[in-house]
Amino acid sequence: MRLVTVFGAAAIALTALTQSAAAQTPSQQGRDGGQYIPTIWVDPDGCEHWVMDDGVEGYMTPHVNRKGIPVCRRGNMCGVMNSDQFFATNSARISSHGKQRLAQFFQETNATSYIITGHTDSRASDAYNLNLSLRRANAVAAVAQASGARIADVRGYGERLPVASNGTSAGMAKNRRVEIICIR
Amino acid sequence: MNIIKCTLALGAALGLAACEDFSVRELGPDKTVDRGIDKKDLSQLQAGIWVDPNGCDHWIIDDGVEGYLSARLDPYGKPVCSGVAPPTQTVGDFKGGATGIFGDPI
Numbered sequence: 001m002r003l004v005t006v007f008g009a010a011a012i013a014l015t016a017l018t019q020s021a022a023a024q025t026p027s028q029q030g031r032d033g034g035q036y037i038p039t040i041w042v043d044p045d046g047c048e049h050w051v052m053d054d055g056v057e058g059y060m061t062p063h064v065n066r067k068g069i070p071v072c073r074r075g076n077m078c079g080v081m082n083s084d085q086f087f088a089t090n091s092a093r094i095s096s097h098g099k100q101r102l103a104q105f106f107q108e109t110n111a112t113s114y115i116i117t118g119h120t121d122s123r124a125s126d127a128y129n130l131n132l133s134l135r136r137a138n139a140v141a142a143v144a145q146a147s148g149a150r151i152a153d154v155r156g157y158g159e160r161l162p163v164a165s166n167g168t169s170a171g172m173a174k175n176r177r178v179e180i181i182c183i184r
Numbered sequence: 185m186n187i188i189k190c191t192l193a194l195g196a197a198l199g200l201a202a203c204e205d206f207s208v209r210e211l212g213p214d215k216t217v218d219r220g221i222d223k224k225d226l227s228q229l230q231a232g233i234w235v236d237p238n239g240c241d242h243w244i245i246d247d248g249v250e251g252y253l254s255a256r257l258d259p260y261g262k263p264v265c266s267g268v269a270p271p272t273q274t275v276g277d278f279k280g281g282a283t284g285i286f287g288d289p290i
Contacts, residue, residue: 056249
């Protein structure tokens with residue numbers, strides 16, 4: 001009990017010290033002591049932003065994790081194509097039936113634009129997979145464009161962003177995919 | 185105290201008694217709410233899109249006295265450049281929080 005009290009006092013003293021050490025400019029000498037506590041605003045895509053109202057000024061910046069990935073409550077991922085249904089192994093060619101299905105998807109979805117990203121499992125080399133996934137994403141984008149859709153970006157992430165374990169064949173099948181993000 | 189300062193400042197500036205969010209007062213560390221006439225939690229802000237000169241989207245909000253701008257990012261953390269409008273153009277109604285007094289002029 002005594003120990004806790006001493007610790008608590010030490011912590012308060014340390015905090016005060018830190019604050020006074022930080023108060024080196026007029027910006028830290030107001031009522032807020034230079035502390036700005038934000039709240040969260042969720043954008044129409046479902047992603048979070050830090051937001052602060054300082055009276056007359058407003059501040060906002062995206063809430064991303066330490067790897068730079070936005071923190072979102074829902075995504076705008078609107079389609080995940082299982083590569084096995086559209087491409088032969090190591091191929092980026094889409095069958096005419098597959099093209100028809102895709103064209104129908106883009107016509108029905110009718111978004112402002114699309115971001116298309118290709119992904120593979122972890123077999124073969126990283127460089128090979130980056131190339132294959134980009135060629136597949138480009139093949140999908142070509143169908144999208146032919147059906148009147150606007151493409152915002154096309155990327156190949158290869159095997160670098162798996163959504164399942166590459167240790168099982170079911171996991172690998174899940175990782176072989178083309179993701180379609182719909183921008184509305 | 186705050187209101188008096190507020191009214192005086194605005195009255196002097198515009199000859200008006202109304203005061204939306206003219207914060208001459210100093211706030212504490214909690215910056216999570218809008219304390220003006222249209223006071224609200226900041227989670228309720230209404231955004232539009234502003235397209236930057238590179239063609240990429242940002243969320244834009246005019247909340248009266250405060251303005252907010254924040255990048256639109258895709259799930260991978262890359263900028264969204266949707267092509268919804270030409271560079272420097274805006275889309276959507278983002279002045280929902282603004283009033284007649286503090287709409288466009290400030």
